[in-house]
Amino acid sequence: MQIYIDTLELLMNESFFETALLLGELLFLNDVKPIIEDSSFETKIDELSQNNLKIILFLLEALKKCKYYKRILSFIESNCFLLDIMELENIYNFALANVEKNTAKEFITKNSRNITINRDYTIKLSPEIRNLYFKEISNAENCDYKILIDTFYKDERNFEILKYLVENEAISNGDLLEIFNKMKNNNLKKIYRRILNSCDYMDISKFNIDNIYSIDMSFFSPETGLKLHNFVIKHNRVNLSVFMCAFLFRNFDNDYRTYISICHFYLLKGSTKLAHKAISEALYINKNIGPVHRSCGFVFSQLNDPNTAVLCFKKAKNKMPYCWISSVGAALEYKRLNEEKNAHFYYLESLNNNEEMLPLFYYGRFLFEIQDLKSFTKILCKIKNNKKTTQDKFFSELYHIYTFFDEISRNSMHTARDVCNKIENRWKKKICIGYLFYIEKDYVNTVENIFEAYVINPEESLFYELIKISLIETPFRDRSEYTDVTISIFMELTKELNDIKYLLAS
Helix, strand or coil, X not given: CHHHHHHXXXXXXXXXXXXXXXXXXXXXXXXXXXXXXXXXXXXXXXXXXXXXXXXXXXXXXXXXXXXXXXXXXXXXXXXXHHHHEHXXXXXXXHHHHCCCHHHCCCCCCCCCECCCXXXXXXXXXXXXXXXXXXXXXXXXXXXXXXXXXXXXXXXXXXXXXXXXXXXXXXXCHHHHHHHHHHCCCHHHHHHHHHHHCHHHHCCHHHCCCXXXXXXXXCCCCHHXXXXXXXXXHHCCCHHXXXXXXXXXXXXXXXXXXXXXXXXXXXXXXXXXXXXXXHHHHHHHHCCCCHHHHHHHHHHXXXXXXXXXXXXXXXXXXXXXXXXXXXXXXXXXHHHHCCCHXXXXXXHHHHXXXXXXXXXXXXXXXXXXXXXCHHHHHHHHHHHHCCCHHHHCHHHHHHHHHHHHHHHHXXXXXXXXXXXXXXXCCHHHHHHHHHHHHHHCCCHHHHHHHHHHHHHHCCCCCCCHHHHHHHHCCCCCCCHHHHHHHHHHXXXXXXXXXXXXXXXXXX
């Protein structure tokens, strides 16, 4: 525990307040919050140790330095026993003076108790390490990330460096794993891993995604809020998204991540103009950070301005070298502009030093559309060899559909039929089986399967043409027509990848 407190104290003494907020948040949720919840009002303070009080003090001071005054008010007003401590009461009064008076509650408090929270202002980085860090980040465009990593090894308490590298996607997942493996302090390694995956220590897997009250809103950092919001987006729960955005705006209305969340909410709702307004506010607050430009790219994409979208994604890519989302975004826009060479380049960029599955599927979809079947088969092998293919239902379903079209493109109809049986989505399975029968000129079975698919999912209109040509027993006129129809069906069966939520939530 003491190494965590010392690290938190160091971050505060070095004015790394955003990073201190993330560490303090985790320590509070794990160690302090359970004590507060289990104690009676009269004994809450007595139950808290000196380290517990120090965590609360640092949390509130970090919020104050970041100017998240409304979060200070909402926290203390929910735990008004803290006003009995003079230092915390002073922070509350400072926050109160910096927001509108009608947003705060009135409290009748007892005289402040004589409780001293001991601090050690001598816990600091060495001047050498501090100078190396600030020298590199002062010129972000030409930052030497290897120097930053070496600087981190010299004092592993300097979590600010690790947060900077991950937040700006300046290193790959493999690089981060290597850093963790080389760390000497196992306690710090463990807690850093948990912080960098905020959703892990928020126990997000236990949340009932259909219940807006199941989300634990006791976090203190808008960074955590953004990650939680991305989780909500991934599960396509608009009611939760509204709830999250409202909480972020109520407590962190001066932070760019709040407006990124609001922007993403409006993009999902199809309210592009409001999304543009939100991301403009984020740009006004901080135009020097990659995630803002990445979200800006999505907005201009939805505004049907691919040229501006490309510029935004490129700017995000420059600031976040290992951000595969920006590369895929740029590739998708170049495809819309019929610039296949540039699209191909950025799809390859998205795969560099990257173990994520989605860029493989996006690239594979592009390759099939342009009928680069040899490369498509190679990408399919990479997808097959990734363990996430079998672990994730969404990836597994896409993989079987990709495999089906790979087999029929190579005229392996028997294997293609076996793959069909692995597709779980009933209407997609019927379409694939029906299309196989059509290729084999078995028009009766084609109509039967396509019609069954239509009954399952009548909103799909693509297949009316297949039914029509099957009824009049019309084979393909030439190879070109066969290819065009095959591509159309493939693109329709994989159109989930057109849904912006998969890029927003990654």
